[in-house]
Amino acid sequence: MRLIAAMSGGVDSAVAAARAVDQGHEVIGVHLALSSNPQKYRSGARGCCTVEDSHDARRAADVVGIPFYIWDMAEEFHEGVVENFLSEYAAGRTPNPCLRCNEKIKFAAVLDRARAMGFDGVVTGHYARTRQSPSGKTLHRAVDISKDQSYVLSVLTVEQIEGAYFPLGDTEKIDIRKEAAERGLSVANKPDSHDICFVPSGDNAGWLHERLGSEVGPIVDQEGKEIGKHKGAYTYTIGQRKGLGLSVPTEDGSPRFVLKIEPKTNTVVVGARADLAIRTMYGEKPVWCGPAVALTPTEGFVQIRAHGQPLPCTYYLDGDKLVATLAAPLLGLATGQAMVIYDGDRVVGSATVCETLA
Amino acid sequence: MSVYLDHAATTPMVEPALVAMNQQLRKLGNPSSLHTPGRSARKDIEQSRESLAKVVGCIPSEIIFTGSGTESDNTALKGLFWKGRKEGKNLVLISAIEHHAILDPAQWLQEHEGAQVIEIPVDSNGVVEIEALDTLLSQRADEVAVISVMHANNETGAIQPIAAIVQAANEYSIPVHSDAVQSFGKVGLNFAELGLTAMSLSGHKIGGPLGIGVLVLKRGLELPALLHGGGQEREIRSGTLNAPAIVALSAAAECSIPVEEIQQLRQLLENGIKQAVPDAYINSTGEKLPGIVNATYPGTESDTLLLLLDAEGIAASTGSACSAGVQRPSHVLLAMGHNEKSARSSLRFSIGTSTTRAEIERVLEVLPVVIERARAANLR
Incomplete structure (x- = not known):
């Protein structure tokens, strides 16, 4: 097959490209320039898209022996990922930009462009697996559960999964580093990237403050009584305990947690830990990585964080909403996060949490 | 079948240049040394300088060898600006279609050296609008330190009205530099006839080697150097003369395209x-x-x-x-x-x-x- 390898300049995508070549595919390496003002150097484990990363990607392509190009996706990334990130926070939700990037950039803009140019699909260094089934290609967890990225890929439609190739899904990360060294890839020991690539300082709250302002608002208890002030409700996330700066203690001295964020009134509602408990979650805009979920409840698992535990649940479709009812209550779930349904290690689909019920 | 259609970026070295370079690489002697091997290397360079001068219509002492077309552009633009600034002139006029080797030093002069840069517009064919230059000069000629307009554009190939620009500038005695890197060898190019103050050339665009450029600079004109050291090339460009590249450039310039x-x-x-x-x-x-x-x-x-x-x-x-x-x-x-x-x-x-x-x-x-x-x- 003819494949485009998305090469970030990291070790995973370099080995993924090399493996695709070994498998006999015709591979072309592409580095996505996602920032219109790239920084020169990486700082620590944060960020990507620096000039240094694009150089590392180029050198990896040289070692693998494939052509290499840079695709400017800065505009698409800004519109599809960064602006979405801001508007979600402004609306009081907690978004996951990596999901949006996979949904809008890597397996949309890049895959569409690749297909139009006569390629069959896109190779990435994601830790996930796909399998052929009678109903088509399905998406599954990686062998290395600690690195599994099926959560952030759960926004891919069947058609996108058809064009997705994850050569690393059957290998432990530690072995990928070894393989990179054996292949002579200089990125073998490059640190993993963490956090949000377009917030290079790692200071998410500070980055949001610069862009969304710092309008002071009230922190209230569940009765609506003001017990403190904050500088922008959007910098809080449901379940958050630290950084509230409250001077009025609770009667029994127990800590308070963020229960709710009301962006319209710029209000943060806090309460006891027990009040965080939810049992049912509703998700909007569901995406199915295979056959659509039925209207009748089905037993399975739901995962609500990238590296969170799969939680036993029953799930079903209610109108255009995906509903999951947990077997045991969960403390703290922010709207805006993805709820991803698993059937064993298979990703059934996902939706964006829009409402929770105790 | 592989097809190479990027000759304006760089073009294969021609055989005579390869031969000349190879021979010179085996020769011993720093061209600045006073002994026999040194003088021999120097002789090869001076012969190259003379034959190159004939090709581009200047006198041999007007040829300054540099490391690249970019270096020639930087030396000319910055040097002529600094020279003009001593007389209280801070205006740099360039065309809007210059190569980055002129655009960026002009920008740098504006950011760091107090220059004001004005870009002369071009028409839809990519040719400098001489009327726009005339208007500018009629208003601010006494502020202009240097005019730099390329001889032909590297992206479109459009040839620029250098003779007319020089004529306009001459009325006010403003020095004119031209980046002739793309024109060199492809169209008639005569430094004296054009009446330019300075002109940039490059080796690898005409079948010569990489890493050699030429600044043709009017005889008797002193410019501040960018590189200081051994005082080679009229003390405008210090650095051991790159004899193999110089003889190869000269050999390539002798070959007609x-x-x-x-x-x-x-x-x-x-x-x-x-x-x-x-x-x-x-x-x-x-x-x-x-x-x-x-x-x-x-x-x-x-x-x-x-x-x-x-x-x-x-x-x-x-x-x-x-x-x-x-x-x-x-x-x-x-x-x-x-x-x-x-x-x-x-x-x-x-x-x-x-x-x-x-x-x-x-x-x-x-x-x-x-x-x-x-x-x-x-x-x-």
């Missing part, structure tokens, strides 16, 4: 493009360099075109990229009235001495499919 054949191939390519892609159009249709075909293919993105052509073994150019390798819309095409979209849909083919008819035919054969795919891949 088959201009007529190149022009015919260009015509073949231009006609073929118009036939294969009816809505494509050629940028710059006036007087231009023989081998450059810059065309816009509506609905495409040039980096997609480049990738698809490359996959077919065809090398073309999309213009400059930023430090991260991201394509930028050409400032040259923007100055000619393109919008960002059409500037991003443009691609340059450049034909050289080694180009064959078969290469052009191969491009025309794959072009329709490439354009079709590029259009489908253009999601913006």
